[in-house]
Amino acid sequence: MSFDTIITVDWSGGNDRGASPKADAIWTCVARDSAAKQPQYHRNRQHAEEWLTDTVATEVAAGRSALVAFDLCFAYPAGFARALTGTDDPFAVWDWFAESVEDGAKSNNRFDLAGQINQQFGGIGPFWGNALARDIPHLPRKGTARTFRDLPEKRATDAAAKGAFSPWQLSGAGAVGGQVIMGLPTLARLRNRFGTDLCVWPFQKADAPITLVETYFSLMPNALAARMTEGAIKDAEQTALFAQTFANLTPDDWQALLDVPATEEGWVLGLGHEALLESRASQQLKPPPLRNDCFAMPQGAYWTPVDDALDHLRTHLKPVCGVTDVALDQAAGRILAAPVIAARSHPPAPNAAVDGYAFAGAKPAGPHQLPLVTGRAAAGQPYDGTVPEGHAVRILTGASLPAGADTVILQEDVTTDGRQVAFHGPLKQGANARKAGEDMQAGQTVLSARHRLTPADLAKVAATGVGRVTVYKPLRVGVLSTGDELVTAGDTATADQIFDANRPMLCATVAAWGYEVVDLGKAPDNQDALRPILDDASVQCDAILTSGGASAGDEDHISALLQGTGSFALWRMAIKPGRPLALGLWQGTPVFGLPGNPVAAQVCALVFARPALSVLAGGNWLNPQEFAVPAGFTKAKKDGRREYLRARITDGVVEVFASEGSGRVSGLSWATGLVVLPDHAVTVNKGDLVTFVPFASFGL
Template sequence: MSRFDTFVVVDWSGGNDRGPTAKKDAIWACIARDGQVEGPVYQRNRQVAEDWLRDLVETEIAAGRRLLIGFDFPFGYSAGFCRALTGNDDPLALWDWIESRIEDAPKGNNRFDLAGEINRRIGNGRGPFWGNGLRRDIDGLPRNKANYANDFAERRACETLAKGSFSCWQLSGAGAVGSQVLMGVPVLARLRRQFSETVAVWPFEPLDTPVALVEIWPGLINPAVKQAEANGELRDAAQVRLLVRALSRLDPATLGELLAVDAPEEGWIMGLGHEERLMKAASTPIAPPPLRNDCFALPAGVAWTPVEDALDMLRTRLRPVTRTETIPLQDASGRVLAQDVIAARSNPPLPNSAVDGYGFAGGALEGPHVLPLIEGRAAAGVPFDGIVPAGHAIRILTGAAVPGGVDTVILEEDVTCDGRQIAFRGPLKSGANTRKAGEDVVAGDVALRAGREITAVDLALMSAVGVAHVPVRKRLRVAVLSTGDELVEPGEAVAAEQIFDANRPMLLSMARAFGFDPVDLGRVADDREALRDQLDAAAKSADVILTSGGASAGDEDHVSALLQQAGAMQEWRIAIKPGRPLALGLWHGVPVFGLPGNPVAAMVCTLVFARPAMSLLAGAAWREPQGFDVPAAFEKRKKPGRREYLRARMRDGRAEVFASEGSGRISGLSWADGLVEIGDGARHIRPGDTVRFIPYGGFGL
């Protein structure tokens, strides 16, 4: 079985706890679930990573998802080693042998001692392991390869083919894969034992279980990793992100080819020999699947669609159509996050002072206190190099890292100081006027979620947590096209029966205000073949197309006719005033919104329907217009059956509406600063009654 729902890649480490702040040469993991790649996750030590892996396996099994987890360390040793140590050729028995003897804690482990023991047992104390990374000598473990002897092959068969790979016998120094093996297989052995009915290890066992553990190596996609590293991404994080992206993009047949190997003792690097496929899958910009032709289809028998039903259908059927890219932080304002942003550093990174004052330990009881003042001070960016003795105080400024021996800060305004000592009155709680490390955001946590439109304050947050490059969606390209023989360009000669094109400049400006890239396609006369050519051009240059005019079923309604011919058109007769006809379809896979030709109706339909739909297409969240309940300054009787939008403005705390509801009165759009929304039912509104007012800004204008 080679079909998986969830892929995980783990970059392992044989070293000690790396602390709360995300850093290189640590354990990193990344998940791709149902084709969606999440942000890389920092794991400070193996204990944390093991708990994370255990929870992950339980979660995926419970959800009925099939899981493949790739680890970047060898699963086996050179032929003959397993039998020499355990008496048989089963590499999984060797896992259990190592697991039973490895002692591991966040700050230390016995891997070097165990390697020395193995060397003394089967290698006369001169190999196969080498590379003692401790200060003390270890009997049987050489510090380097001087006087080194190895009765087994220096590299496994797969490693002789993997350019740049390292030997699993090396325990210290650059490329110390051997330490990763000794500290990795015990974790996998425990996972395998705990989930004995659901976990299989490749290539030693058949992959007919819900969870597969495989060996993989980021060196197979090193050019892509180097490019990400050059763009400012931490190498370890880039490795897991790109490699899991590559695996998740492989079809089951290709994945089956990668898994079809025979290496029953030594194991194998998954993907070896298929580097070009993996590189292509890792490097190609992410692209969402195309929309289906039925994404705009109405349920059978539907004639008039209520506004809420139309919005629900758009909300549930549309998905992002934009590709992703990684850009510098300073260029990210207004863009849509393509992935969760993971904090690379805690904010604040260290405990610090919230005020200018004096720091000491333990707080203070009620009553007067006098403390001797030590020399020196702590300032932001200039920490105090030392420990403040108990019963003493130190001068500390806002933002300064709290020195050792200090947990409380008193405001300078509450202190009398003579240069040698300070006097103040309690009580003062321990920890007062200090900020804890990570009290805002902890390294490794999600700082911002995918789909968020990045604001100026988001740039501040990402900068504070050490993010220099941001994965974003490319801006949605919105093509705007006007249709009709009656249209001419402002400034051109115009006949009495012609009108100037008002829709196109309005819609292009709206697209720009929404944060999209407008693409001006000009105007097309009522010529079906010319319109076809323009739609073809739009499909190549845009992600979504807005047309105005020609969206009904008349002889000259060519937008509807062409979409019908393409087999991907729906005419939504929506119970809305103004703007009932709305043609929706796909042209060469690109969504088309056929808006009414009337400017008032075109604007209302764009704000109510196209705006939130384009937000989804751009990769952001569905955008609900932000409205307010306010008193009416008008009277209106409304019949049931349609939702109405009136051009309105706020004056003296009340909503006024434009004097005429005629949809040809474009001046009412400029007169207004928003819309009053009146629900589908019958209503008699009198002055002072509550109505919902949506300012243009509530739609994002």
């Protein structure tokens, strides 16, 4: 079986959270046709329940099957239902809470109600965790104060779920009890509202148009880590992740997940199938699309400072690539979408750091003689036995220390006749020996998500026994030149035409950054011709770099087309060279419209596109390394714009290219980096320290 629609719900037991989206609030997400929509924020339970009721009614009316997955316990440990209602029926508990809970936007009676329930049991408990300033009869603040312990602390499904908390806990870190009390009334009303059109798994077979299930949004930690970006709200990302993953499960997957016997305690959907879910998430997962307003700068500033633009991009961009698993030998240069966890310690056992002889304990100053045991320890060929006290064994570098040995003396410091060894102390216990796990320990995070894997990283990962890693799929970057005047180098050009220098330069730049280059060719100054090129590029590419047509003139057709998408932003940058930057989304694909002059196009690509593309690819924001170098030139600069001068270092001082014209492409070839002059006015004299950024710091 499968479902047409997936609805995921992250519930909350707290009060109204206000109009602006916040963490620790109610979030929902809908996935249909294998694609998750943007998560929705609900300020309180009243708004969320109204939305749920309307959404479920829409699904029923449309004839679609829907799974509604709550991160919320659907039942209590065995015995509670009968003690509270006189029956083992979990739905009787739902109805009891629906009748008893008083819930408003700013207050509710969950703590008082828990105290009243506790009063029905002998002793103090099972609920605990009074978070109010006033004391509540029969409800202790700490779990250690309880005396009633006749009911299990957790359900079987909670005990099987790593890190799951008890539903008796109403406050404190990880408390879920308040969510349960405030969630069951909503579940009861949904069930009563939709009748036979709704079933609740696993208490009932999942064969109605609407199926309610409980799940834990902690079941896919690696896939969740891959989604998280700076400023993202975890609750929102969790709902989107699970909606997308559930929407892409196969009928066989669903059969495996739903094959659970019905008990009064219920079960967490997906528990026991975490590897399957992580695998499906890795295969299918693609981050949600960029928002249409991701490039919109605050109004009011005509000239945008470079730092403001960079801060805006860093805050609003996020990965756009899908995620996959690859073997380690295919992972060089790829960007991790999930942390790498050491499968075993390195080294896995204590071993020798040198060739020599192994024995136990420290040796004081003075001469020593130890008899040798028969045999030796070598890397991959351990000594089979225990070294007796007062004896030594021959050992080679990398060999595991045998039982009975913890110290190694170098063979150069020993004389031997093959039967015993003689040497002088002192020698510390543990000398020349490596401890197990002293480099990396099993279970340790050895590399974080968003890290680009280097050859040294592959060695590090392999040493811990990890053979596959979860990475982002390669970012596909399209490069397009625009202009009627452009001719491809090698073709025949008239006097009023120029050869396209930008496209080979930008293609090579993108390739040097490790992305897949999609050469989109050149486009004329004609919107009707340009539109289908962008349409095709949005399908082939994850991001598009264009040059030319990025300002606001009559022939600036990139800007004109982006203007109609509702995502367009024309940034007038306070930068020299490269004033105009046109940014927007074409069919959901980010477009960076660079200036047409080659120097300006390259400078803007290095300064703005490089860190932005890194984030879109799943990597970290990249800041180039800068160096303070004595100036070999003089210059007076006015206030208001940051300037980037083509430069190179000669005899310990930095020189700049003779011309600052942005059309002088030869200066890029002459230079080995850029001198960066600040936004404010400055006078540079020879010998003054200036900021130099080598092209290598820009990844070239």
